[in-house]
Amino acid sequence: MARKSDEERLRELEEKMEQIKARKQQVESRLKEKERKARTKRLIEVGAIFEKHFEIEGQEEAEKLAIAMKLYVSKNKEKILNMTKEQLEEWDHKRYEKVSVSS
Incomplete structure (x- = not known):
């Protein structure tokens, strides 16, 4: 048996390196695709929640409401996130009563 x-x-090693590079690129592509799908799912879920609670009927309405709420949310985000859903619903109900009485 003759030695190589x-x-x-060197040629064999270069071929192996090319194969490994191709496999690496395939794995990276799969990861990017998974990340893209997860982001799309998140956007759909968040959009659905926003649409449900604010009865949004279009992109322009959503954009206007998002801009209007941005300052309030950024100032109160920690407080809001620390509340339970029940606390938020109770807080919302109390605020609605105050607006109805003062109108």
């Missing part, structure tokens, strides 16, 4: 020359070994 250095040139043959």
Whole structure:
């Protein structure tokens, strides 16, 4: 059995490196695709929640409401996130009563 020359070994290693690079690219592509699908799912879920609670009927309405709420949310985000759903619903109900009485 003849030994391989250095040139043959080098060529084989280069071929293996190309194969590994191709496999790496495939794995990276799959990861990016999974991340893209997860983001799309998140956007749909968040959009559905926003649409449900604010009875949004279009992109323009959503954009206007988002801009209007941005300042309030950024100032109160920690407080809101620390509340339970029940506390938020009770808080919303109390605020609605105050608006109805003062109108």
